Structure formats: structure tokens, C-alpha cells
Amino acid sequence: MNVDTVGQLLEKVREQNPLIHNITNVVVTNFTANGLLALGASPVMAYAREEVADMARIAGALVLNMGTLDERVVEAMLLAGRSANEHSVPVLFDPVGAGATPYRTDEARKIVKEVKASIVRGNAAEIANVIGEAWQIKGVDAGAGDGDVASLAKKAAAMLDTVVAITGKVDVISDGSRTFLIRGGHPILTKVTGTGCLLTSVMGAFAAVEKDMLAAGASALVCYGVAAEAAARKAAGEGPGSFQVQFLNELAALTSEDVRRFGSIEKAE
Template identity: 80%
Template sequence: MSIDRVGQALEKVRAVNPLIHNITNVVVTNFTANGLLALGASPVMAYAKQEVADMAKIAGALVLNMGTLDDKVVEAMHIAGKSANEHGVPVLFDPVGAGATAYRTETAQELVKSVAVSIVRGNAAEIANVVGESWEIKGVDAGEGKGDPVSLAKQAAKRLGTIVAITGKEDVITDGERTYVIRNGHPILTKVTGTGCLLTSVMGAFAAVGEDKLFAGAAALVCYGVAAEKAAAKAAGEGPGSFQIQFLNELAAMTVDDVHRQGQLEFLE
């Protein structure tokens, strides 16, 4: 069963303890590092253009997150991405706020052209804007939109030639042909800054140890959503601050049995 494979993927992340190189934004660095440690991966944050190529080539995965952009960060992303490509390291891209400004949209579109990306993860508005479609965006958050996320994800995957994950009320991940829908998670995730950014890095940890990158991404989405559900239940009524701490605890405490009991993974025929 697919859900059994999810549990196996979680165990493999913890057994291998992959090094995940993050070029991420200043808002989420601490949360991302702690989340990866809690899960069982090993984070490193390296940004200087003088070292990112060396760091990327020894990592299990490289995560590029454009939440707080400037020219130096963009240059470092291109250098690291090309190094990862040369050394067979999977690259994950989080196009934070694509569509909010021309600079963000152009940067995202340039990155997916110059770097071979294994997985692109974003909300519907970000993914739409990366591939030149229209979808409402407010700041760095997606508007409601009227499109179908499954169709958008498939279209984007085919256009970009990569795996695309669109996260929201339900999560969709596809390579354009095979598609999974994940129905785990909790609305309070949207009340804590950086939960989407950490999710992309967690997907990097699963991609680092999984040969099937599509399923690795789906497994990460299930595990992340289950941890959120457990944390929300334990921190009920206490607000997002308590949830954030409990969420880190649940990433660390989550078991294969938790995944089997709560995981909701559907493969679309």
C-alpha cells in the first residue's frame, strides 16, 4: 500500500539523516533549521557565492527559497543550483510571492530556466505566475482563485518538465502524468510564518533519500500534514505560538503508526 511506503520513507529520512542545503529567507531560517532537525534531517544554511557551489555538491538536496530577495541571493541560487545539477543533487524551488512583483516573477521564471529543478512547491498563485498564468495573489499569499489546482499543477509540470506541488486546503503533487492528492494538514498552519517554507525543505529531505521523487514529495506532504493535525489537537485553544512549538515536537515524535492511522493519500487514476 502507498501509505506503507510513506512510513518507510519517513524511517529512511531518519536513518540517513540527509544534509539539506537551504538558501532561504531571513524570516524563516531558524524555524526551517529546527524543523529539519526535529524530523531527522541535517540543515545547513549557506548563502555566500564563494561557498554555495561546494556546499550544494555535498548535500542530499538543495532548497532554493526566494522569500526575501536581493541580487546577491539570486546569484548564489544560480551558482548553487548549477553545482547541484552537475553533481546529481536534487533541487527544490519555492517561488515565494511569485506574481506579487515583477522582480519576483522574473526571478522565479529565470531560475526554472537556468537550473534543472526536481520539485517546485508553492501555493496556486505562485505556481500559476511561474508558468505565466493568472491567479490572484496578496503579498506572498494566494488568493482564492477560481481555477482547479489539479489541472494547474499538471499543466505547470508539463510546461516546466518537472514535479509540481501545489499546497492549500488539499495538496496536489504531480509530474504531469502521475498525480497524488493529500488531504492532511490543519488551517492553523496558515497562522504561523514559514510553515510553507519549512514544508519545501522537508520535501527536500524526503527527495534526498527517495529514488522516486514524486512519491518522496507525496510522502513528505502526508507526514507534514499528520504532524500538523497532531500538533493542532494538542495545542487546541492555545493559539499559533503554542502550535508552532508543538508542531516541532510532533515532527520529532511522529511514528509510522501515526502515518498509517491518519495519512490520507490518494493516487488519481
């Protein structure tokens, strides 16, 4: 796994323009759709219980994001997730705020139990709470906390039998046996609502064109980081609003050569 592979998968996303079915939160819907379009994927936001199974069946990937949670949303996610599993469509799960309240934690655990996720992405606190590890969290935007994030990613991947990505200052992604560290991005990402949510959907775009979920997830992390760094440079001093617009521009402008020049991926010890 190297930056050349990442660049090839980026080109594959552009060539195939995969349909990504998002059941995501109301705060980030527009940004997520625009981000996927900028990257080269095709977003659809379908939530109705009457159609989610049919939409998931024809999608390249299904993204489940529990940022704004209620009983109907969970039911729709389970219906869509089961349909995706039945039709071999990759499922990406973002357990936003797991650990913040007992209800949110219970529903996150219910989803990973009843739906086979291909990739689970969250911050360290969210992932820890999904698997029952003690990790401090406050609200739905948790800090990294204390602990060995690489070990947590490996443990969670083994327990959930999936690929787990933990994002932070250094992103970690593991399938339980192979683990990669991705350095990049910029702190201003934390000042724009929905950048983590969009990242999970971008992972969905890569998962739609690559069967190796670890390679797909790692490639998404690298591309996202390179685009964020470029956006931060060009919007320097202008604040998060300008950064958000420039970030969409950079996702659209990103090339495989940019990935090869500025991307970083290393195997964890």
C-alpha cells in the same frame, strides 16, 4: 504509492540523516533548521557566493526559497543550483510570492529556466505565475484563488519538466502524468510564518533519500499533514505560538505507524 511507502521513507530519512542545504529567506531560517532537525535531517544554511557551489555539491538536497529576494541571493541560488545539477543533487524550488511584483516573477522564471528543479512547491497563485497563467495574488501570502488546481499542477509539471506540488486546503502533487491528492494538515498552519517554507525543506529531506521525486514529495506532504493535525489537537485553544512549538515536537515524534493510521493519499482522476 500508499501510506506504507510513506512510512518507509520517513524511517529512511531518520536512518540516513541527510544534509539539506537551504538558501532560504531570513524570516524562516531558524524555524526551518529546527523543523529539519526535528524530522531527522541535518540542515545547513549557506548563502555566500564563495561557498554555495561547494556546499550544494556535498548535500543530499538543495532548497532554494526566494522569500526575501535580492540580486546577491539570486546569484547564490543560480551558483548553487548549477552545482547541484552537475552533481545529481535534487533541487527544490519555492517561488515565494511569484506574481506579486514583476521583479519577483521574472526572477522565479529565471531560476526555473537556468536550474533544473526536481520539485517546485508553492500555492496555486505562485505556480500559475511561474508558468504565465493568470491567477490572482496579493503580497507573498496568496490565497488559493479560483481554478482547477489539479489541472494546474499537471500543466506546470509538464511545462517545467519537473514534479509540482501545490499546497492548500487539499495538496496536489503531479509529475505531469501521475497526480496525487493529499488531505490533512490544519488551518492554523497559515497563522505561523514559515510553515510553507519548512514544508519545501522537508520535501528536500525526502528527496535526498528517494529517487522517485513524486513519491518523495507526496511522502513529505503526508507526514507534514499528520504532524500538523496532531499538533493542532494538542495545542487546541492555545494559539499559533503554542502550535508552532507543538508542531516541532510532533515532527520529532512522528512514526511510520502514525502515518499509516492517520495519513491520506489518493490518486487524482
